[in-house]
Amino acid sequence: MDLDIYNETYDTICTSDIKQNAKILEVGCRSGKYYQLFIEKRPDFKILGIDSAPNMIEIAKRNNPSAEFLQFDARNIYQLNDKFDLIVSGFVYHTSRKKKE
Template sequence: MPNVENQALDHNQISVNTFNKLAQVYQDKYMDIPLYHASYDALCERISANDKVLDIACGPGNISRYLLERLPDIDLLGSDLAPNMVELARTNNPEGVFEVMDCRAIAQLGQQFDVIVCGFCLPYLDSDDTQLLIRTMAACLTDGGVLYLSTMEGDYAASGMQTSSSGDQAFIHYHDGDMLTEQLHVNGLNVVWTHRQDYPERGDVDLFLIAKKGA
């Protein structure tokens, strides 16, 4: 029997290690990608000055940067499990506060937020963790609060480990939009904006959802 130290890392940790290693590369590619601006604008329209915002799996702070440039008075807290991503987010957004934290542990913050941003976190969570995160985010939102959610849409059965040309790996989970919408509804969140965007480089579809608590 192999000992624990020799057992493979879980899928989530493999992905986190890759993002931590490639944080600068990720920033260079995604810090300002016009393809996603329409979804950010739709979110900005639903944020008020002085709102308390939580940016989950914030990466280098790309969405945070977009929000803070347009709404400088928001109170923004960002989190990511990759320390190098958090360092970049702090540098890119000195107006915000950024901490190393697993998205699955946000309930431990003991806070309520007017807005929660969850940009492309779900591709790295399985179905069970996704359902738990949606339930937790709903509980952490104020009444009338807004949730922004983006993910790669597709057949969950197609999920699997992907390896880049450099050998770096990440386990990608695809999620069905109808199932996510139903999970949001079950947890008191009603979808008020939906957008799908082809991503030619990957050959798949990105899904963007904005939902409101108690709408």
């Protein structure tokens, strides 16, 4: 799978006019790879990564011990008691649809 478009998107976010210490929510954080890309370029970002898969959260925490990750279903995003300057997401739509029985 070609991930160049995702890498370019994250690069654009990091070089844009987003304020210092911006709070970012990454929906579908998976292994925390993009958290690493953010922090390399913008260590001032305050990022919360969420994913519904417990194994992905475990991997993300292992890969980024100082980061904040939460096992959370994005369909309940309204339950997060926080405000964010930016919400980013990738590879989520195809996992959020329930199969028809």
